[in-house]
Amino acid sequence: DSGVTQTPKHLITATGQRVTLRCSPRSGDLSVYWYQQSLDQGLQFLIQYYNGEERAKGNILERFSAQQFPDLHSELNLSSLELGDSALYFCASSNPGRLNEKLFFGSGTQLSVL
């Protein structure tokens, strides 16, 4: 158990809909990262938050948004869903201020857009 909690584990929805994925980081970790893994793309970095502020952005679509709340949990919002958004979405957390920083990953949310 990595200590990072992601909910829900599975999500099935229809095209055009909007969903919210939730991530609770490990206790003490200030950074949250979101990744998307589809069959043909590998693990793609989407976005990073540090203590509530956006720190780095990757290949995140404009239809996707994220935020990190004061209690440090994070949500990834996916809107106007398309078939191609079907993927595993992983959250990771770390404490960048700690020497020998390591990212710990959750078990993911499997999103299926039908």
Place this chain on the structure above:
Amino acid sequence: DAKTTQPTSMDCAEGRAANLPCNHSTISGNEYVYWYRQIHSQGPQYIIHGLKNNETNEMASLIITEDRKSSTLILPHATLRDTAVYYCIPFNQGGKLIFGQGTELSVKP
């Protein structure tokens, strides 16, 4: 971000050492070499990391060349549960962890 080159796939016999190479010739001076693995559809798992010295922990050993342009991850006694995709990632602590294609390691009985 530094680019890496890893074999697409490798096989290893159960109980033998698995040696996974990685080239990272464009690594910058403040980037560590991190190794992660992903067992089918699970979240990636941290294995080990190093800057310029060789490192060992309970999971693996990491050998980094003196010029830091390449490294080798060693699983000393591979088991079937070590079958996974292994990623070598240059990482600037505090920055983004960017995954490449990795090496698919198959451990066979």
